[in-house]
Amino acid sequence: MAPSTRACVLLLGVALFAGPAAAHPPDAPEEAPVDWSQNLSLEELLQIELAAPSKQRQLAREAPGAASLVTRDQIRQFGWTSLNDLLFSQPGFFPSRDYERSVVGSRGLHEGWNNNHLLLLVDGVPVNDHDTGGAYTWDVTPLFLVRSVEIIRGPGSALYGSSATNGVVAINTISAPKTLTDDEHLEVNSEARLRLGNWGTASVEAVAATRSEHISAVLGFRYYDSDGVSYLSYDGSERIDDTGTLRRFLVREPLGSRYLYVKLEPRKALEGLSLSYHQQAWEQGTAHGWSFWVPDAEEPLREGRHLAVLRYHSPAASGLQHEYVLTFQRHDYDLDVRFYPSGAFDGFYPAGMTESLQTRMDEVFGRAQLSGELAERLSLLGGVEYSVFMYGGDEAHYSNVDLLNTGAGAPPSDERVELGPFYEAIIGHPVNNAAAYVQLAWSRLLDTPLSLTAGLRYDLKFFAYRDTTSFDDRVSRKAYEQFSPRLALVYAPTATLSLKLQASRAFRAPSPSELFSTNSWMADTDLETILPERVSTFEFTADWTLHRHLSWRTTAFHSRFENLIGYTGGQLGNLFSRRFAGVELELMADAELGARGRLMGFGNYSFVHLLGEVDGKSGTTETAERLTWAPAHTVKAGVSYRLRRFSAALQGRYQGSVRRREMDRLTPAFIDARPVSVPAWVRFDLNTRLQVNAWSAVGVSVTNLLNTESYLVRTGDLPFDYRMDARRFLISLEVNL
Template identity: 35%
Template sequence: MGQNQICRYLFVIYLFFLSTTTRAQSVLEHVYVGQFLSYDSKLEPEISKKAVDRLKARLESLQYSVEILPASSPEENLKRVSKGNLYISGFYRRDKATGKLVLYGHIYNSEKGILIDAYNSYNEVQGLEEIKDSLPKDEGHQSDESVLEQFVQKIVLSIRINKNKLERRENINEYVLSNPISKRFSFPVQKEDIKKSTEQVFNLLQSQVSTASTKTEVRTHDAPDLVSVISDKELLQFGRISLNDVLGNLPGYAPSQDYDRSTVSYRGMFEGWNNNHLLMLVDGVQFNDNLYGSAYTSEITPLNMLKSVEVVRGPGSALYGSNAMNGIISLNTISGKDLNGEMQTRARVGTGGTQIYDFRTGNTGKLFDYVLSYNSYQTNGNNYKDYDGSGRTDITGANAKFAVQDARSNYYLFTKLEGKDALEGLSFQYHRQYWNFQTGHGWLWAIPDYNGPMSEYRDIGSMKYKNKITSKLTHEYVLQYQNHSIDWNTRYEPNGGSAGFYPAGVTEYLKTNGQSMFGRAQLTYDLGNSGSILAGVETTRFLYTGDKSHYANANLTDAADSYPPFPNNANGNLGPWLAWIKNKPVWTVGVFGQMVSPKFFYDKLQLTVGVRNDQTVQHYLGIDNPYSGFLGFPYAPHAKRVFRKTSPKAALVYTITRNLNLKLMGGQAFRTPSITEMFGANTFSLASNPRQLRPEIVRDYEAAIDWYLNQYVNFRVNYFIRNFQNQIFYSLQNNNLSTNIYSAVTNGAEAEINFTYNQISGFINYSYAHRLSEKMLDKTVSASQNEMTWAPSHIANGGIRYQTSKYEGSIQAHFQGTVYRRASDFGTIDTTTGILQSDSRLQYPQYRPNYVRNWTNVDVRIAYHLTEKISVGLFASNLLNNQQKLIKINNFPFDYSNQQRQILVDLNASF
């Protein structure tokens, strides 16, 4: 056989193989194309016809077999598609600002019945629009034909490079799940990957959404506030235990402590035990405590029930009323559909006797979805020896050290029902929050000589209904009941305390409670183009009916004789803990409104204005005013205090480019003095001041830039001026009386970078605060004009986390700058001149330095997934075991200490 003949045979074989391959391809590569539907735009049938015709022509030119399907939903058309083939459908609309055509394409795998790829032309249209002024004439004005051509090329290319019909999750996240179209239409995304998908979408920075900022859904980028959104995945992977851990890694916030309570300072203002000036929301409903008015951000509020946390920095009283001064913490809880019948368990066990156990489950039903979660926490606490404020000495005559009592435990039970079908919009929640604690350095700054059990609990039940009246109008109603119970056995003085005045020390026992009812009615009207109008009314009724038990071994009502011990140190009954308001309800009513304008000026500007008026009416018994009228009352029976505050807010968001926003914001917030600050009596735990105590007020003015450098990196920077008036502390100089201490003006700047790319994400931020001026209201505390005291000027945070299918790890660091003291922290000052009269630093030994030194904390977590449902990890807090001091204000020989190094084994399992 000659060479030419061999070549001919080989050529024939090649042609046969090629024709066979082509025939196979024509059989296997069969593509179905559905009609394109109008989305948020008028009908233009010619657009759909052109898109379908061009797709058909381009695919057929590449040897694909194409079949056109009628206009229908993806689910219906997928039933018509032969198994193993692709189905393409899509939408079209006109951009309202530019009139440009926008096309959406979705590619489905018929064998699995799921979306596997997607694309839309919105980014290209917007990109050209933004730079059109720098382009030659008409080049930036993209025609319909050009949009269609580019769109068809992208869709066909997506099909050709995905021969194995694999799911391209990144495109689905970007073009569907993080796009407003996903809220209008339902897309069949791979069911077993929904949770993972949701987490990935959540981590796309540009798709983060806030509801706490305006009570309507808005991208954090466009919100008229500075908002941080933290997913449950981030809470898990960074090893967060409490909301304090979350706040302490955000700009502006820093760890703080007073008495036994861990809290956070904010923008240069020290936070005391009484209240942290934060408002907490749970699924949009106020959740602050009814006795103290505080938001519980320590570990007694667990994170296992959460799907995400939103933190809105700065004033929020224009929408939410009292307490929203330093920000809003919005807790978005998990739903039954998130768990889908799974039982998820977690156990963390480690040093210091720390044990944390989590359980949660939930599922969907015909009329209700349900969730049940439980958390328990137990620790021996931060055990070390320290000085206190009792003046007790050792055998050398120096101040003695005692073991700080910090053991604590708590549990939290949460249940939720969410209505479906005919009950859509109706939900019920029940929370039982219980905590047991010790008093650290002592409630009168004397470390107890034995532990007195201290426990509290809250029962909170709420009902909420939210639904649409029309396509534009939504109504919402909330009812919430809260009962806060106290069971304290408080040890104030040790045996022989106060130079022997109390031979058996001082112990007070209190068992009491306070109850409140909260209600809200609210209407929201959708103006279109991101605009809305909102109006509502809220009311709260607090009632105290007396104590179940209240006694002590000292007469804590006899101030004239310096609270002497009862004869033989026996226990004697005491009057009501909140005697001022026994059986006298305290009412608060708030009326609020907000307008978020539709975007205007070529969709570049959006204005938000809001205002709220709150009025609290307190009828109380004048127990400080002896009275003997003809009716024989022992004191004036009808005293009254009314607090009225109007809280305005205004913000302007200017879209410089699609990824760059300028925000100008200003607002006022307030805090009405809490029940315990106003009305404590017959006790060493409180000393109240209902006739003179003034509300706290803050005014913030800010300018901010929010910039997406690309889809992976978000940069934000802001400048603020903050005027805080009438801050309330428990005053050392006034026998623990609730007192307005000082007012201060502070300015500063905050900068942050948040980033995410594939399996890596993280954050870096820095905050600076500078004191501009102060006005002292308690003259026994020295002023510190133009110098920051009691809080750090410099704060920095950074963290990074990494995840693969088997491994995950994170590291984070917090830097807290030097904290300076006031002159009155070193001794007694002249109340007229403010000059230090006596200096405790001259005594021997020197118990604490002149300032609190800076420190850095590092936390690390690693985990390994044994299976898809089981993982084991290790978490280390304060890895370097640095000494981390937190300032104790006023003239005491000690500062607080942060937790020493702690190691926890972390086990997660789902069933």
């Protein structure tokens, strides 16, 4: 049976199997709280139910796997401005950097430029970029629309498919908390915030929500601009000064972004329907350069996304739960990549080398899901998903160099050199993704305090493409298919203790940017040889509420990660496979001080040990005694204090040293320019806030309080690492109506 036939049979089977079930309310919409930013005690926080781990509402200690919740109030308390800030406070995650992007590494795995191992959900709908597969967790995704964030560590493909290998980050957005008053005047709940800081940083964000008799609406926007940090650094050009030593160049990291968000939720007869729209745009450079020659001219990389989501979820009280999602996504590119500066290679490129690309890609995604109870305490959930990725050619693609004439050394040209389509192989050929999933959840198994969650998902990526290397442009076909199982047991003998055991498998299929990039120096791919990434993980978690003011969690895991995709020798391919073992320890506590206020704190420690590694090209097994490209040890801790209208929060992070691979230390001049390993570092952040009156507040935030000079590893045989931000000040003014 062909893969496409198997997919159709399985999709139909799941739909029929899930159809006749009765209700169990997964992912049911909940009434918006009176205040978006409720100040909760630890005891209240632990009673909030999560939906992302199993698509049914459960307490974190009852849900399969290691799951956490971050509230809007915690975000405000610590002054976090991006999803990265949240994740870097959680165990298992650590900061990573590639080119211009600050992304998230996890559990011993360094992350690349497209942040391709986290799945980002907004109100249960996947919003990863359809071109790169990346989750936009850095500054371009603001937090003004967040009510709470659910974070799942470890594989999530059994429910969510590709990209959910290192975890799932689920944003629950705000809704209008007010309705018509007795005299039928429309009330509006709104917040606005102005932030100003060093490095030319300015940010304005505002959100307003209202609810009438027939509709609820949320409207928000954010504008952000920063010159970014500037510093002197080596690059990969091997240029030297008059003394024969490597030259250093001024690295600039500006960033500007805009975000518009609209959500409409009809009421009464159309209850459960929602329509949301996200318009996202940003502009930044590549810092050290696309080819690791620091640019000598502005090279703005302008990108934008449009995301429209139509979603219907049946009311929680209905007998059969069903959900339908239809999403349209467009990614626009306007790139001017500066590969080499003027005069590069002893004047061979007198005007340097620049490649310009203006193009766009579209995707349509759909999902249908049914769920319900088969018997008492036994529920079934099933669904089907389908998406189509479409590319219709470029608006413009050109260079001042004959990039494709490699035999002549890509010579410069006095005229504009037109280049072929960026994804030439799939013009007129859509890329299809089909999936079906089913999950069985059995609570109080055999009348014991044992719960079972078993899930299985089948994914199929298939497409036709033109072989641009052949003379006849023949059409070929290719498919990737994956099965992602999960089995989780939760034993909860008391209301304060739960023990969890989970085995799961996840994957990430190669994204379009990794499969089809051609006619360009920005990426060079080989779709015939590239393999999907896979991860198999076993986890044990002990979740113990020792006291209503003290909670402890321990997670031990063993993972095998196969076929990591990344750059080697300037070409995308499978770098290596690895086996890890590790442990994560978490502590949360609070203390009521009466008239002296309230304290809340958290602390966590993560350790990862490398068990073995296999080279992605040669298949050679390497006996690696130490983990490379990622820290083995991380420690995070934070404490917040609130006294009436004043609050202050201090957070500290420690990251152990990061070792390099042997392939990163080949060029003698580069070896002398940076140490054998990236040194360990400690950083502290401070945030204070004063509620001046009922409608306004002021605050001061300082990141990297001690102005520590710290670095993140730059992979590859290069003489530099990425310098982290120096001390940053932000002053904020908030207005609430």
